[in-house]
Amino acid sequence: KQEVTQIPAALSVPEGENLVLNCSFTDSAIYNLQWFRQDPGKGLTSLLLIQSSQREQTSGRLNASLDKSSGRSTLYIAASQPGDSATYLCAAPNSGNTPLVFGKGTRLSVIA
Amino acid sequence: KAGVTQTPRYLIKTRGQQVTLSCSPISGHRSVSWYQQTPGQGLQFLFEYFSETQRNKGNFPGRFSGRQFSNSRSEMNVSTLELGDSALYLCASSLARGSTDTQYFGPGTRLTVL
Numbered sequence: 001k002q003e004v005t006q007i008p009a010a011l012s013v014p015e016g017e018n019l020v021l022n023c024s025f026t027d028s029a030i031y032n033l034q035w036f037r038q039d040p041g042k043g044l045t046s047l048l049l050i051q052s053s054q055r056e057q058t059s060g061r062l063n064a065s066l067d068k069s070s071g072r073s074t075l076y077i078a079a080s081q082p083g084d085s086a087t088y089l090c091a092a093p094n095s096g097n098t099p100l101v102f103g104k105g106t107r108l109s110v111i112a
Numbered sequence: 113k114a115g116v117t118q119t120p121r122y123l124i125k126t127r128g129q130q131v132t133l134s135c136s137p138i139s140g141h142r143s144v145s146w147y148q149q150t151p152g153q154g155l156q157f158l159f160e161y162f163s164e165t166q167r168n169k170g171n172f173p174g175r176f177s178g179r180q181f182s183n184s185r186s187e188m189n190v191s192t193l194e195l196g197d198s199a200l201y202l203c204a205s206s207l208a209r210g211s212t213d214t215q216y217f218g219p220g221t222r223l224t225v226l
Contacts, residue, residue: 031211043116043202044217089155093211099145099168100211102155 002027002094006103014111017080021106023073023090030092033073034100035064038087047088048075080110114139116205116218124224130191133221137184137205143167144186145215146178149200158201161186162209190223198225 003026013019023033032051036044048057048064050073056065063076073090087107091100117136125131137144145168146158157170161180178188184205190197200222204215 034211034215036217041200041222043118043219044204044215046214046216049214091155091211095210096208096212097167097210099157099160099170100155100215101157102147104154 002030002092002101004090004092004101004103006088006090006106008106009104010107010109012109012111013080015080015082017110018076018078019080019108021075021077021088021090021108023075023103025071025073025092025101027094028068028071029094030068031094031096031098033064033066033090033092035062035073035075036089036091038089038105040086044089077108080108082110082112084108085110116203116216118201118203118218118221120221121219122222122224124226125193126226127193127195129193130189131193131223132187132189133201133203133223135186135188135203135205135218137186137203138216141205141207141216142184143206143209144180144184145204145206146186146188147202147204148172149202149220150198155202158188160209167209193225195225198223 035047050066061078087105089105091102143162145160160168180186200220
């Protein structure tokens, strides 16, 4: 049974800093790995999807990497801004036909 | 293109009542998944519907049920509400079934059970 862990649960950084969010999963036979952002009281916004055959994906200031052998993914945010403050969640399905298994997220605060 | 919509956005019910939540997926999307989000348990999968058929079901009691209509809109129903059912209920839609591609989430329905 897939388990997804995100550490730390909360992170506070000054504006302009580059930062890395971590995601660990127990079953390396994942189909893909997805990163989401959630603002307080809102739904989830998809940020990046990395296929199991890929090592990384980039979108603007965001870069996500995937290392299946070690069961880890990281989300790198460059030049952080106060608007990046949100909870970031990662999720992985075991196969294309199974649902996403979510971590509990990392709550990021970027201080101006 | 309009995003995923969920109605109502907020609900207050009392124990023992039942509730129906609605989700309209992005046009053209045939898969709708439902999740329950609570501070303690995080996001937990409820069920997935694709082409009007339930394809996957999470580990929730039979009080939780759902269905999908021919236009891909989906409803979930919770009967005999308990205090522990208070949560944010999120639905997500995608083109293909399962988790093959990007999941697009709605804003959620906040259910409070008193």
